[in-house]
Amino acid sequence: MTYPQPEVIRTLNEQYVPCKLESAKHPEIARRLNVRWLPAIAVIDPADERPASLSFGFLPPQDLFQELAFGSAVTAMAQKRYDDAHALFQKVAEDPAADRAPEAYYWWGVSRYRQSKDFKASVTPTWGKIVERWPGSQWARKVGFGLR
Amino acid sequence: MIEWIEDDYPRALQRARETSRPMMLWLHSPT
Numbered sequence: 002m003t004y005p006q007p008e009v010i011r012t013l014n015e016q017y018v019p020c021k022l023e024s025a026k027h028p029e030i031a032r033r034l035n036v037r038w039l040p041a042i043a044v045i046d047p048a049d050e051r052p053a054s055l056s057f058g059f060l061p062p063q064d065l066f067q068e069l070a071f072g073s074a075v076t077a078m079a080q081k082r083y084d085d086a087h088a089l090f091q092k093v094a095e096d097p098a099a100d101r102a103p104e105a106y107y108w109w110g111v112s113r114y115r116q117s118k119d120f121k122a123s124v125t126p127t128w129g130k131i132v133e134r135w136p137g138s139q140w141a142r143k144v145g146f147g148l149r
Numbered sequence: 150m151i152e153w154i155e156d157d158y159p160r161a162l163q164r165a166r167e168t169s170r171p172m173m174l175w176l177h178s179p180t
Contacts, residue, residue, distance in 0.1 A: 004151065009151075010150060010151050013151050013152075013173055014151060014152050016170060016171075017170055017171055017172065017173040018154065018161050018164045018165040018168065018170050018171070018172045018173065019151050019152060019153050019154065019172075019173045019175070020153065020154045020155075020157075020158060020161035020172055020173065020174050020175065021153045021154070021155050021156070021175045021177065022155075022156055022158060022174065022175070022176050022177070023156060023176075023177060023178070023179060023180075024176045024177060024178060025178070025179060026156060027156075027158060027176070030158060030174075030176070031176060034174075034176070036176055039176060039177055039178045040175060040176060040177045040178070041174075041175075041176040042173070042174070042175055042176075043173075043174040043176070044171045044172070044173060044174075045162075045165070045171060045172040045173075045174050046171060047162060047165035047166045047169070047170070047171065047172060048166075050162065052174075053171065069173060072171060072173075073171055076171045
């Protein structure tokens with residue numbers, strides 16, 4: 002893989018621990034992550050080794066940034082660093098080019114609920130955005146139950 | 150250049166825990 006862009010290099014080196022594995026040499030890790038195509042890009046929570054995000058195929062830099070931000074958001078939520086999680090979910094959710102945007106709104110609501118324990122107040126603002134912006138999507142149908 | 154830890158998952162995991170950073174794992178086919 003080659004990412005010559007300085008922004009990618011700086012982000013990976015400063016905010017992550019980049020690890021490159023040849024899948025065939027690490028079948029147990031590939032199996033645990035449910036990897037069925039290569040390359041696979043995962044953000045791993047170091048606390049429990051769970052994959053916070055998983056993507057298959059090459060990603061251009063902007064898509065890679067969104068994937069990394071989403072994975073970091075899930076990791077922050079799992080570690081109960083809710084302010085960090087919400088900022089990262091917001092970054093992905095409000096990026097008009099991010100394919101993960103509705104998913105980020107969904108998890109942003111979940112993260113707000115985990116912090117506050119107030120379900121309606123937590124999910125209504127973020128899940129409402131899903132219905133507003135992607136009304137015909139599976140995400141909108143999914144959150145429709147929670148918003149009733 | 151990207152400072153990859155190559156083919157050493159335990160070391161990458163230890164480094165991630167020491168630095169409290171997520172690991173960005175890239176699984177690839179033989180090159």
